[in-house]
Amino acid sequence: MRLEFHALPSEVVETIHRTGLDSYGDPVERHPSAEEGGMPCRHCLQNVPAGKPFLALAHRPFEGRNPFTETGPIYLCAEPCARATPTPTSPQVLQAEAYILRGYSPEERIIYGTGAVTPRRQLVDYAAELLNRPDIAFVDLRSASNNCFLCRIHRAD
Structure with missing residues (x-):
């Protein structure tokens, strides 16, 4: 099975830039x-260039709302940037030793037992294992140290 790592959608990031508001309706920090x-940056999946401003904000990367649709801090380039192309390998911006992977149902609910702190070198294998399950619609990749959302992993079409 092929999988793809997806950055935040451009429409979402453009709305944040246009409104200056986070998922709580609070002003983003620059x-x-x-x-x-x-x-x-969760849109270009690159580090914000040295000397350039960035945005810090609370973000909920889900369409609906339920007890499992977490909100957490993320960073974005303060200036518009190009969305990263979905890739079958983990983005280069991921440099930590480990990350949290967690599977979700089509209803955006955590599938218990799927959340695991996963070494960076095993991200693709564990994500593929989760996405082979029919009850898992997508996998979120989060920081193991701060639980920040980084990107979403889908089955490739």
Whole structure:
């Protein structure tokens, strides 16, 4: 089975840039990046370039609302950027030793027993294992240290 890592959709990011509001309706925060950069944008799936501003905001990457549709902090480039092309391999911006992978139903509910802190080198294998299950519609990849949403993994069409 083929899978793809997907960045936040451009429509979502454009709405955030246009309104300046996060998932709670609060103003997004604008910060200058450090000279070395390093804040991972969830749209281009690259680190915000050194010296460029970034946005910090609360984001809920789900269409509906239920007890399992978590909201958490994310970063975006403050200036418009191109959405990363879906890729069958983990994006290069992922440099931590491990991440949380968690499977969700079509109703955006966590499938219990799927959440696991997964070493970076095993992300593709574990995501494929989860997506082979008929009860799992997608897998979210989150920071293992801060639980921030990073990207979503789907079956490739």
